[in-house]
Amino acid sequence: MKNIRLFTLACTALLVATACKDAKKETETVTETEVEEVVTPPKKLSITLSPKSGSNVEGVINFTETDGMVSMVGTVTGLEEGKHAIHIHEKADCSADDGTSSGGHWNPTGQPHGAWGDATGYHKGDIGNITANANGRATVTKTTDEWCIDCGDDTKDILGKAIIVHIGVDDLKSQPSGDAGARVGCAGIIN
Template identity: 55%
Template sequence: MKYRFMTITLLSLATLASCKGDKKESHEVIEVVEVEEVEVIPEMQKLTLKLEPKSDSKASGSVVFKEEDGVVKFTAVIGGLDEGMHAIHIHDKADCSSADGKSTGGHWNPTNEQHGKWGAAEGYHKGDIGNFPADENGNGTITMSTDQWCIGCGDPKKDVVGKAIIVHQGTDDFTSQPSGAAGARISCGGIIK
């Protein structure tokens, strides 16, 4: 976004004579100074959250959402997992209070689609992030970018704030309804600004 700034200097001089009947003189000088165009860069939005173990697991980690130029980059780093594939989703409520993570509700699905693989023509939830591998040490990372999310923009079909990240024990099969049969919720973090 570009704005043009202009500075105006107003100088008013009044000359008053000390004798009765003399005229009052007033002079105004207006000086306009033009400044070059300045580009205003929109602020980058960033949100970091911690993932806590659920369902008697040891899975924990962190998630970063970073929005710039209408695109949100998502990065999750998780440890304490069993080796193999694990599902990760955005769930409907930022409430990780229950021991099993079920206080977060179901997958975030503001467009009322069927559960599926992210980007599939057949449809998918806005919270259907997908699967990621954990190595032999129980560590895993997943990264994605999308213009279908925003951070605190207030659009109920895009805004991730007020939702939760859930890591599952198993793999999302992308077909079972409503959640991909991914198993227990083993780690949770509320997306709170």
């Protein structure tokens, strides 16, 4: 009888140990879930400069926004050799023969005109100067996180503005626009 009790006790202990081991396996099971990375494609925009004020200025400016950075890359032709101001203006309206329908410099933060990055202030549209070679060709390249394309932020969004090329040099200090002279090229920044 003692052997039967011992046998029953051993079987019970074995069942309990096996049940605990199975329960332990269940709690150690790790569930892996796959996380899908959302990749936002770059925003791209290409605009064409038209001549203004009787000039022969033309060109193409490309904007690309990737990971919160906007790059502006373009070529301007038909310029006189030397430096010429280039700015972003308030309105994507190039209908006036002299380009004045584009309004003044884009300045959503109410800063004085100046050189980009100047501690005393600058307009978000103060790009600066480009230099035309003897053939009248100039290039522009700028990358910044202070602009966006169609983001809806009034202090950063360049959509609905215009690129203006001036006949003269931006002195980077005269108010309100750098004393750059006539507008010789205009392109609305639109989709």
